Amino acid sequence: MDASLVRAYEETVYWVFAPHAYIPLRIGERSPDLDALLSAAGVREWAFITACNPHSQLLSPAENDQRMEQLAYVLQCEGPSVFSQDGSDFGERPFVAPAHASVWKGRKDNSRGCEPPDLTPAQKSPERATEQHAARNTEPVRVLPGAGVGTGGDWPPEPSLLILGIREEDALHLARRFGQNAIVAGTLGEPARLVWC
DSSP states (O other), X not given: OOHHHHHHHHHOEEEEEOSSOEEEEOBTOOOHHHHHHHHHHTOOEEEEEOOSSXXXXXXXXXXXXXXXXXXXXXXXXXXXXXXXXXXXXXXTOOOOOOOOTTTOOSOOSSSOOOOOOOOOTTTSOTTSOHHHHHHHOOOOOEEEEEEEEOSXXXXXXXXXXXXXXXXXXXXXXXXXXXXOSEEEEEETTXXXXXXEO
């Protein structure tokens, strides 16, 4: 991996747009505010993921918006078993659809009335029919919108999602589906880590 690219990821500030405040996440640092969100949700693990600019290839805002819609759709309609075998990490907490317009343009209620955007074959889950899975899978996921903002000023902010309660290996699997180089992940009480896909 190119050293300048690694440095860019490490120096980026990963902002979470929480209901009460914007929370900055930095690699190698703990976040008491994030820990409070995890505790309130009753989970320990988290990941910060984008679908934008796959493999660090800059796309247009419209293309990135479409990719974020696809990511939100996967989370909303495929649900927890996208990540884990039994969905037990997620309990009965509600899915929080990001209200940020450029990140989520779907339904903002807690129903699963999903209209799929165009998914590429890599983004689709080949082992299940999405609509059938959504109909039988009722475990919700807690998600908050965010953005990765570089410090160099030469890369636009990337709309992203913070997923609470997702295992690291499952977050990596999801990120690979969307062509990402890395995710930011962590556990309650521990510093944020950059994890390469």
